[in-house]
Amino acid sequence: MDGNRRYARGKGKMVQEGHGEGYVALRRILEICLRLNIHCVSVYAFAIDNFKRSPDEVDALMHLAENKLLELCAHGNLLQEYGVKLNVIGKIQMFPESVQTAVRKAEDLTKRNNRSILNICMPYSSRDEMTSAVEGCIREALAKDNDYFTNDPVESITEDTINSHLMSVQRGSPPVDILIRTSGVKRLSDFMLWQCCENAQLHFSKTYWPDFGLFDFVPIILEWQRSVWFRRHDVLFRS
Template identity: 85%
Template sequence: MTTPSLLIQVLLTSLLHIFHWILARLRVTQLAQRSLLRILASGPIPQHVGFVMDGNRRYARGKGKLVQEGHGDGYLALRRVLEICLRLNIRCVSVYAFAIDNFKRPEQEVKALMQLAESKLLELCSHGDLLQEYGVKLNVIGRISLFPESVQAAVRRAEDLTKENNRSILNVCMPYSSRDEMTTAVEDCIRGALLKDVDYFSADDPIEDITEDTLNSHLMSVKRGSPPLDILVRTSGVKRLSDFMLWQCCENTQLHFSKTYWPDFGLFDFVPIILEWQRSVWFQETSHFV
């Protein structure tokens, strides 16, 4: 016998497929886009979405562009996707902008990325720009000391310009790796535990006080106010996490791998992901009543 929860799940899945079909065939105007986002925002909305912004270089090669131009178009995609998230009232967005290992890339590409980071950080936070319009606080998460001094100065200025904003959070993770974040959290936990008891050779071992919650609270992103990660999206068709928020996505996080290169990623790619997340939330809620 078919249960009510199963019928609801089938109905929601059917509606999701119909919506995919409609999106694939419509050219949506800006007004229609905003109306669509308002409708979506009336349902359950994730509090924290992460993006692995992959495919800039392959996009550039496919378009006959320089790699630097691909990264520039990737920045425009970040602005576009961020505005979609903010219109949906998503509280926190985290983006993987530059991995620590990316310093191993060709010198010319790294230099271009540093110049892009310096200029776009300040552009993002300029008066009247997207972050100020939506009250977004910018956090740069990672080993900032590895950046050239000029980029470090841009990071400090950008964070200072948005430090009073409290409606939403944008975490730009660079230069970042999840293993480094977890290692730093462990070091902070041990240092804090030992400071509680100067005589740490005593019988009462303060390190025993370290729990999963303790470690979680010392993660760079959590210390900067990030809620639990609900959705992680990686573009370009690659199905790897690539050392991004491994701790955060180990529980109750939906993983989505889009075939679209990041510079082309937009509304039609993201809306089905939100619909799928909403479907799962609705199904969980209805299953409680069976």
């Protein structure tokens, strides 16, 4: 969800206001996704490296995260209306205690929802997620009985075992179909690199995130549907 700060500066607003309007855009796009029966949405809300930003901006983001997590999950709100389970993916222990409490409360409030999933990735980096997955695989392999292995325990670690230890996969997320980055920047910035390495379509929109809406989003969905249709018919033709 890129472009909040540039959007704010272009409008002569405080950076914090840009992040606040970015949250409004998240609600808007999330509701569009839910109405289109998109069952899993993952958003990159706060990178681990974002802690290096100015203290004022980090503090504002922490307050925004705490308040909006609880607002998202309030009784009768969007997640409850559509039966969405909220997962916060990342190194939660890096947050202030008040934000960690909000994370736990928000996840607990939605844990019984089973129609859709919203992953909010924060504080997150894909390399950290992959590193943690490999560490988990190694710990699991070494903890098993030695008789289970014919050779070195580490030989039991495969792409499938690493994939199964990814935080997003462990929280029930399917493979990524579409990755969108707004604001015209054409790089992934350490977001879901493993998940996007095979069949995910990448789309780079010039629109700043707070302005991103239906007319930006629908053409991306239609292009994905068209490509899936062509792939299926190509398989049928070959068979």
